[in-house]
Amino acid sequence: MYLVKNSPRALFAALIPLAIVEAVLLVYALAGGQVTDPVGVPAPDQILVLYAGRMAMNAALLFAGHIVLRQWTVSSRLAYGLMGGVMAAVSYGIAIRNHIQLTAPGDGTVMTIGLLPTIAGMIGGFLYGQFAGLSPVARAAVDASAADASGKPPPLAFNGPVRVRTSFAGIVIAALIPTVLATLLPYTLVPLLMNGFGDKSTAHIFAAVIPAQTFMVMMVISVIPSGIFMLCVHHATRAMSRRNAWEYAAIGGVAAFACMLLLAFAVPLLAFLVVPAAFCGAVMGAIYRRFAGLEPMPLPEAVIATDPNALVDADHPSRHQHGVILSN
Known part of the structure; x- marks a missing residue:
């Protein structure tokens, strides 16, 4: 305990x-x-x-x-x-x-x-x-x-086979990474906002509102797609028997790069987001791996058998030839 x-x-x-x-x-x-x-x-x-x-x-x-x-x-x-x-x-x-x-x-x-x-x-x-x-x-x-x-x-101690867990909380945290990274961008506009208003108190308010508004908008529009993306990356990485953080980061970055590249072909204005999307995908993969943890590989499912004679190996001779019953 x-x-x-x-x-x-x-x-x-x-x-x-x-x-x-x-x-x-x-x-x-x-x-x-x-x-x-x-x-x-x-x-x-x-x-x-x-x-x-x-x-x-x-x-x-x-x-x-x-x-x-x-x-x-x-x-x-x-x-x-x-x-x-x-x-x-x-x-x-x-x-x-x-x-x-x-x-x-x-x-x-x-x-x-x-x-x-x-x-x-x-x-x-x-x-x-x-x-x-x-x-x-x-x-x-x-x-x-x-x-x-x-x-x-x-x-x-356990030295058997393990795999990365499917963690709902890890997916939620990773799905918030695009929101956090997008919120950091408006802070570069703070000096411009401070100089663009004659009333400095108003400038301070707007300089704080724009990042907050960006956070809320990005959270609403990106959490669900990012969560689906992270779930797909996790299952693809686990299917390849990879469980290191850098492997999750690499596969997440490649997947995000490919997705944004496909979108760029449809909407050329999104081409400048290809590299930031790859970076964001890599961070999401690493963050998910950090919070997901490991679990033992599940045991094979039990077999329900009605014929004891069918419980033979795949290379058993009875599976490669048919028995013969001579009828009268």
Whole structure:
């Protein structure tokens, strides 16, 4: 039996998706306030304190959920992903109820907006379970009970054939890579935006809104196609019996290059995206391999037999000649 370790490093990694989503929602709230009530927009220090408070609450709830799962001796990454989603939803509900936010969501959008931090929390919980590592609990008692039940001690190592797991969470994380890379591009426009406005406060708002808008748009239009692409790359790589990260990166890059090249033949304007797509595919493949993990090769399926005489090898003489029954 194993438990997930207490790890500040894993907690920091788990907070990254929540930090991104909270920043995007905060920027949208600032942009809306700049349009509806420019005078009432809070000062940067107040915004920073509000953002830090939300992140501290997310961290506290996520760590509390981890402690609860440790008490229940649950260590699966699926359970940690669900725990992260629940804790993020609770944090969002507390913020809504106690007005720990810049502006209240509009009518009919409370649940819809809450889906973003919930999904980010699920990814964060998965990341915590991935990076924290496992520690054995009561190994002596577990080993003794297992040995008594089977007559021999349980194996501590496995040297049989393995393959890369099909991981839904790994696919989701890899599918977000195009969104993240596309969001980095608008930051090159920030100096231009800062110089293009006479009102520097407005320039700061727009310089923050454009990357946030890019993130939301790219996430909506690219997550599902990227997830399908990553699933195909994974199965193709596994069919070739490859399981190293650099092999996943190479096959992902080649597949993305080929897909974008085909699109470029249909839409020539997309030709300049061929090389960036190959780079993005390589990063997606490596990221997926990092989070997917390994599993033992499945055993052959059991054969249902009704005739014992048919249970012979492929090279048995009876399979290469027909028996003869002389009729009267």
